[in-house]
Amino acid sequence: MAKITLDNLAHSYLPKPAGPEDWALKELDNVWVDGEAYALLGASGCGKSTLLNIISGLVQPSQGRILFNDRDVTHAPTAERNIAQVFQFPVVYDTMTVRENLAFPLRNRGAPEDYVRARVQTIARMIDMEDRLERKARGLTADAKQKISLGRGMVREDVNAILFDEPLTVIDPHMKWELRTQLRALHHEFGHTMIYVTHDQTEALTFADKVVVMHDGRVVQIGTPQELFERPEHTFVGYFIGSPGMNLLDAQIDGDTARVGGHRIALGGQYDAVAGRTQIGVRPEYIRPANADSGGLPVTIRRVEDVGRHQILRAEFEGTGIDAILPEGAGVPADATHLAFDPAGINVYADDWRVAPRKVTAAPHREAV
Amino acid sequence: MEKTQNNRAWLLLLPMLAVVLFSAIIPLMTVVNYSVQDTFGQNVFFWAGLDWFREILSSDRVHGALGRQIMFSGIILAIEVPLGIIVALSMPKRGAWVSVCLVLMSLPLLIPWNVVGTIWQILGRPDIGLVGYTLDSLGIDYNYTQDALDAWITVVLMDVWHWTSLVALLAYAGLRSIPNAYYQAAKIDQASRWKVFRYIELPKMRGVLTIAILLRFMDSFKIYTEPFVLTGGGPGSSTTFLSVDLVKMAIGQFDLGPAAAFSIMYFLVILLISWVFYTVMTNIDKQEGM
Numbered sequence: 001m002a003k004i005t006l007d008n009l010a011h012s013y014l015p016k017p018a019g020p021e022d023w024a025l026k027e028l029d030n031v032w033v034d035g036e037a038y039a040l041l042g043a044s045g046c047g048k049s050t051l052l053n054i055i056s057g058l059v060q061p062s063q064g065r066i067l068f069n070d071r072d073v074t075h076a077p078t079a080e081r082n083i084a085q086v087f088q089f090p091v092v093y094d095t096m097t098v099r100e101n102l103a104f105p106l107r108n109r110g111a112p113e114d115y116v117r118a119r120v121q122t123i124a125r126m127i128d129m130e131d132r133l134e135r136k137a138r139g140l141t142a143d144a145k146q147k148i149s150l151g152r153g154m155v156r157e158d159v160n161a162i163l164f165d166e167p168l169t170v171i172d173p174h175m176k177w178e179l180r181t182q183l184r185a186l187h188h189e190f191g192h193t194m195i196y197v198t199h200d201q202t203e204a205l206t207f208a209d210k211v212v213v214m215h216d217g218r219v220v221q222i223g224t225p226q227e228l229f230e231r232p233e234h235t236f237v238g239y240f241i242g243s244p245g246m247n248l249l250d251a252q253i254d255g256d257t258a259r260v261g262g263h264r265i266a267l268g269g270q271y272d273a274v275a276g277r278t279q280i281g282v283r284p285e286y287i288r289p290a291n292a293d294s295g296g297l298p299v300t301i302r303r304v305e306d307v308g309r310h311q312i313l314r315a316e317f318e319g320t321g322i323d324a325i326l327p328e329g330a331g332v333p334a335d336a337t338h339l340a341f342d343p344a345g346i347n348v349y350a351d352d353w354r355v356a357p358r359k360v361t362a363a364p365h366r367e368a369v
Numbered sequence: 370m371e372k373t374q375n376n377r378a379w380l381l382l383l384p385m386l387a388v389v390l391f392s393a394i395i396p397l398m399t400v401v402n403y404s405v406q407d408t409f410g411q412n413v414f415f416w417a418g419l420d421w422f423r424e425i426l427s428s429d430r431v432h433g434a435l436g437r438q439i440m441f442s443g444i445i446l447a448i449e450v451p452l453g454i455i456v457a458l459s460m461p462k463r464g465a466w467v468s469v470c471l472v473l474m475s476l477p478l479l480i481p482w483n484v485v486g487t488i489w490q491i492l493g494r495p496d497i498g499l500v501g502y503t504l505d506s507l508g509i510d511y512n513y514t515q516d517a518l519d520a521w522i523t524v525v526l527m528d529v530w531h532w533t534s535l536v537a538l539l540a541y542a543g544l545r546s547i548p549n550a551y552y553q554a555a556k557i558d559q560a561s562r563w564k565v566f567r568y569i570e571l572p573k574m575r576g577v578l579t580i581a582i583l584l585r586f587m588d589s590f591k592i593y594t595e596p597f598v599l600t601g602g603g604p605g606s607s608t609t610f611l612s613v614d615l616v617k618m619a620i621g622q623f624d625l626g627p628a629a630a631f632s633i634m635y636f637l638v639i640l641l642i643s644w645v646f647y648t649v650m651t652n653i654d655k656q657e658g659m
Contacts, residue, residue: 058553078556091554093568104568105558152558 002068002193004032004055009064011050017047017062024050026217027064034069035191037184040209041198045241047217048197052163055195057270085163086153090145092137098124099133102151103231109156111175123151126182144170147319150179154186161193168203180207201241229283230345235352238281244312244323246281246347252350253278256361261318263297264296276351286345287324289313289336295323296340304332315339327329403629421630431631433606441610445528450578452529453536457577458570460541474534482531488658489527491598502613513600517607520600524608527580527595532585539581543574581644589640611635 011025020026025047031037032338040048053059054066057078065074073081084105093101097290100196102120111119126131127147132140137148146167153162164183168176184207187194198204204211205225213221213236220234221227232238238246251265253274258265260280267280290296299315299322313324313332317339324339348355376501390428404421406414425431427487460470493513495501504511513523547569555565593612598601602609615635619628 053553056553056557058556079559083557085553085557087550087554089548091548091550091552093572095568095572103558108559108561108564149554152554 002032003070004161004193005065005067005070006030006032007065007067009054009061009066011047011054011059011063023217025061027337028219030212030219030222030277032193033210034193036209037187037194037196037207039196039198039204039211039294040214041201041204041211041240042198042214046214048214049165051214051262052085052165052195054255055161056085056163057081058085064069082156082158082160083163084156084161086149086167088166090142090149090299092140092145092148094138095136097134097136098129098140098148101137101148102133105152105156109239110153119155121158123155126154127151127179127187143175146170147179150183158289159192161195163192164196166198167196168198174281176203183207192235201243205241211241213240215240222369231347231354232281233354235269235279235281235349238283240346242285244282244284246283247322248279248281248349249320249322251278251280251315251348253355258346258348260297265297265341265346266343267346267348267357269361270359271348271355271357273346274355276348279349281347281349281354282345284312284323284325286342287322288340288342289324289326289332290338290340291333291335294338294340296338297338298337301332374519400408400629400632403625404633407626417626422634425627425630425634428627431605433581434609434611437607437609438590438611441525441528441592442586444525446582447587448525449533449536453581454540454574454578455531456533456537457540457544457632460537462545466499470522471538474538477531477534480531482594483598485531486595489523489530489595490599493523515604517604520604520608524599527599528589528592531595532588536578536581536585539577543577544570547573556658557623579646579650583643583650586646587639587643590642592638601609 005200009028010023011023012023014022017023028051040051042048052061054061057073057076057080061074065072067073068081081320093104096104099120102123103116106116106119113349120133121130124133127150129144129147129151132144137145138334142150150167153164153167168179169181180203182195183196184194196204196207198207205228209224210222211225211228213234215234215236221230221232221237223233228237228241232241232246235246235248238248249260251260253267253271256267256270258267258280265280289301292298297317299317302314302316304326305312305314310328311331315322315324324340343361348357405417405419405593407417407420408414427453456474460474461467480488492498493501493511495505495512501511501513510516511519513519551569551573555569560568591612592610593616596608596610597616600608602613606614612635615628615631618624618631
């Protein structure tokens with residue numbers, strides 16, 4: 001088990017990267033705490049798999065260092081790093097039985113046979129394949145094969161970290177939930193450092209202690225699910241996490257108020273002068289329909305969508321769409337022409353990055369997510 | 370949907386039937402006809418029953434040719450399959466050298482068979498051939514026209530030179546289809562190079578290797594042109610394989626009856642072996658599709 005430090009790390013797949021667009025991974029300086037479960041979340045092609053492969057040693061970074069417990073492993077081969085990794089698509093050794101597959105990483109390291117037996121049994125129970133241990137892996141279904149891959153990733157107890165590269169892509173939805181719960185349980189039991197790559201926010205938020213959001217080769221925020229929800233550090237985090245994502249409105253900031261198209265909106269804190277393109281971001285959870293008397297932003301209400309658990313109100317302000325989430329059974333009042341924002345739920349962004357207030361005057365309180 | 374029943378559609382099969390008739394059925398029936406009759410010339414034939422078959426089955430000459438044939442196919446398979454795999458494993462996976470390698474590997478396959486025979490016939494000649502002359506200068510007594518072992522070595526070498534690249538190309542195609550994740554997983558699992566070969570590459574190549582073995586077996590079992598050009602079946606009958614012997618019997622001696630019986634049994638042997646291969650291959654597919 002190890003703390004992982006990324007020191008000034010960057011990677012390009014081109015031999016001579018010129019512009020910033022040539023870098024698959026832009027400069028990173030992060031410390032991944034020993035024993036935490038991280039989820040690496042981002043859209044396809046944002047560099048999350050590259051980062052994972054650099055950590056496991058399958059890819060050599062173009063610049064920077066990577067340290068396990070303060071030992072430089074930048075140029076160490078995968079075998080020396082003692083890492084387990086599970087890939088997106090099942091990798092099983094077809095000609096071996098399920099038992100031999102699970103025992104393979106242990107036997108390659110010369111583990112004693114009775115230990116291998118016991119350990120394989122434990123893992124088999126966890127992935128629910130005890131009854132199929134003596135079967136050849138060849139004829140199994142895709143999700144059974146992926147369970148073997150997961151099992152092979154978890155069979156070694158002494159690994160520095162376990163890396164998962166979108167491992168549940170091929171698994172049935174109901175199995176997904178179960179396996180993720182088992183991974184969580186395993187993490188609690190053994191305390192491995194785990195890094196879980198995914199583009200599914202639900203998966204990330206339910207699996208991880210800390211979610212690392214990546215965008216365009218950069219880590220834009222590392223935080224707990226709650227931090228990502230309440231204080232997105234980058235507009236991408238606001239947009240990518242949450243359903244629907246955060247609303248963004250161009251605004252001018254003036255102390256503790258924002259001016260949006262001539263209307264004043266109260267903020268949850270005192271701000272200094274803000275430079276660059278200024279926007280306010282409000283999650284749909286912090287917006288309520290209101291009538292003309294109670295103030296807010298005058299909007300055109302387009303429609304209300306029922307997504308089961310709650311309703312989503314789709315409105316428009318001077319050509320910009322605004323979504324609001326209505327609590328269950330609340331409905332839209334007949335005289336609603338405005339949208340009211342909870343000051344505590346408003347964040348201020350300059351050139352897509354969050355600006356922290358000088359002084360907080362209203363603490364956020366969540367009513368519905 | 371209502372199915373239209375029109376028996377005149379069968380007429381559409383007639384052209385195909387005519388082609389098959391002339392290309393396969395009529396020649397085959399001629400051979401069958403010869404195999405059960407005898408003649409003393411003047412195009413007069415009389416019934417011989419299964420005599421020719423009995424004669425061929427108990428003929429030492431045919432037994433000898435069959436033995437040599439089996440030995441030849443066995444030797445070249447034992448050399449070409451492992452060698453082809455080794456070549457495929459050492460070929461580059463990407464970059465400009467891939468095309469260079471592929472072209473070089475295909476060259477022997479593009480050369481007409483009688484030319485291959487001629488090339489090696491000249492190469493091996495002790496007076497002007499590169500290989501023969503060099504060996505003799507080194508004091509090695511090499512002469513493929515007089516020494517049976519030398520003749521065998523030359524024939525086998527020629528076949529290996531000619532056909533190993535087919536196995537290599539097929540194996541290479543099999544290797545290329547293995548997703549990178551398998552190699553990465555093997556690294557993570559700390560599998561040795563041998564285990565990567567044994568548990569990833571070999572199982573993934575199984576399909577193409579079966580085809581390679583089938584093709585090489587069938588081709589080598591009916592080999593004719595190259596040994597005919599190179600050694601003419603000699604010295605003595607040491608490199609007289611089944612088809613060389615068959616041609617000698619049919620066209621050299623004009624023993625049409627025995628030769629016809631011989632061809633039919635030759636045909637049946639190949640049919641039998643191909644059926645065995647086919648069954649084995651479909652069984653593999655079934656296992657993989659499970």
